[in-house]
Amino acid sequence: MTQVPPSTSSTQELPPTPSTGPTTPPAPPFLPPSGPPPSYATRRPRRSGFAALVLTGALLVGGGAGVGGAALYDALSDDAVPASGPGAPLQVADNGDRPAADGSVESVAATVLPSVVALEVSAPGGSGGGSGVVIDSDGTILTNDHVVTLGGAIPADQARITAAFSDGTRTSAKVIGTDPLTDTALVKVDGVEDLTPVTIGKSGNLDVGEQVVAIGSPFGLDATVTSGIVSALDRPVEVGRDQQGNVTAYPAIQTDAAINPGNSGGPLVNMDGQLVGINASIRSTGSAFGSEAGSIGLGFAIPIDEVLPIIEQIRAGEAPTHARLGIQVSDAAGQAGSSDPSVRGARIERIDDDSAAADAGLRDGDVIIAIGDHRIDDTEALIATVRSYRPGDTVEVTYVRGGEEGTTELELGSDG
Structure with missing residues (x-):
């Protein structure tokens, strides 16, 4: 069906020109800052001599215990460090690295991180980055259309994409299909073995207040995990329109999990580690300095239930329908x-x-x-x-x- 062109009244696929109120922009591809990297405080060298002295004393006390240990302590008491007080060594509680509890953020992160991919996108005249998630063992990665097109600045087939996996593997990827109307895209990698596909869940089972986890590469910081709750469901979100008046809009999952530029295309998962949404846009207050504002607790994800038919059409080589x-x-x-x-x-x-x-x-x-x-x-x-x-x-x-x-x-x- 041909979209009806814009007129004095908008089509169902083309609402009127947005008002001048707050907008909900897509979380844009991350654009690396210019200039020298930030400096970090220089770590002071460890006091190895002091550490060796304390360790030696500990060995001496331990060795003497049970065999005249009290006498040995008395002999050294004039120079010994007291058990408490300003000069005593700090006590360290070592509970060991406990296994993650089922249903915890830690457990979810361990399950999902191997499926999350950082995407670096470049083309003549521009570059950026975003996130993606592996959805099958053939190397298909789900992401946003605005990630692979640099926010609509380039055709998807001109994008040069590098996929970086959690184990450090880096490889090239190619776009196999996009759907701008739902801000969905699929890219594919070849020659990468032992991929871990994410488990796809049901966004229709979500409830307001339910805990969720977002994973991606905000501002280029790969494998970043944030958590929050479902703040609202079926939130109508329009993030853009093309020159023909076709509108990108979806009934979003709203969450207060921190989502920033570069999180786009990454997974929103429930506490069973199942994919329920694609992180796609943020509500921003803007910035007096012209740079992209960060998270203010208003992030939006595309529900997986709504785009799964689109994903299957693209995987099958078909044109998406709506x-x-x-x-x-x-x-x-x-x-x-x-x-x-x-x-x-x-x-x-x-x-x-x-x-x-x-x-x-x-x-x-x-x-x-x-x-x-x-x-x-x-x-x-x-x-x-x-x-x-x-x-x-x-x-x-x-x-x-x-x-x-x-x-x-x-x-x-x-x-x-």
């Missing part, structure tokens, strides 16, 4: 001339002939306020929600017409 209603819409809240300015939703401006919306009896002027159980407050929410379905799925649409609420069922069309 569900669509076949309408042009605009934000309804406060719209001049609306019969009820208090109604929030997506107002239908035009319906394509023979579209899913036309077949279901929807009309120009109807305001869509819900798709299934998902509330629709604006066009961004409508796009993100429809993207969570597949072509051919049957959904219930709730709308307002002339002040009266109604519902209809329709079978979603396809842009394929």
